[in-house]
Amino acid sequence: MIIKDNQKIYIRDEYFDPTAVCTCGQVFRYKKVDNNWIVCSLDKKATIKELDGQFVIEGDSDYFYDYFDLGNDYEKIVEEVSDKPLIGDALKLGKGIRILKQDPFETVIEFIISANNLIPRIKGIIERICINLGENKGDYYSFPTIEKMASVAKDFYTKLGCGYRDEYLSKTARAICDGKFDLGLPFKQDTETAKKYLMTLTGVGPKVADCILLFAYQKYDVFPVDTWIKKLYFRLFPSANPKTQPKTMRSDLVSLYGKYAGIAQQYLFYSIRENK
DNA sequence: AGCCAGGCCCATT
């Protein structure tokens, strides 16, 4: 049961678990303070508290109702994927995951940073970007605007520890700021077209594009393939050629897990990483 | 002290 008023959202629902939502790898601007989860998105902050078996979300309730995808029926989604291979155990841990509806610009930038990187380090880089280019909101910093990110030179990102992604960030921010790339377009495109379009951005390859499609554009028929999923692939297909390319893995895995493949991927990814 | 991480770019073939 989910109830929303002007200030808060009250959730008593087995398909919502803030720990799983935050730590499954889809979002980086979160932290646990005392027993509460704090999640930031653009210039907003949500605080999720647990009070006698019920979760309460404080923040902009209209915005976060949508952000946490609380209008979607995850019982149906879980039902749809529950008979797929290796999902059963993953759901015990992660059935409270909800796929966030994140801002496209923030998602593009964050997942460019994610490439060949570690989650704790990704979080640190993003935090430094917000502190240096975002707005001070008192107890947190907003995510920078497109214009702000486009206004600084690439060595600004180098100094923030972005490594070789410095140029990806400045080029991509400028392309979007200059109107050479339209972040609204992928909402209207089919998954394959949107993916090709996203990959015209510097620093966005097949894996990062899949993450953006899933976490910002509600395209669920994707399957981000990283080093963890590669290991999973060979558990599913033990006789596969060891040199199987990620592209082949993606299409095999989307076929196998169906129209909610991307959501299934999150249950699996969370489960793999939680079990070290 | 190395190996590796939510991979991508680019040159070569």
Next chain:
DNA sequence: AATGGGCATGGC
């Protein structure tokens, strides 16, 4: 279209 080397940084 497919392959492979190089790559900044810092967790682990």
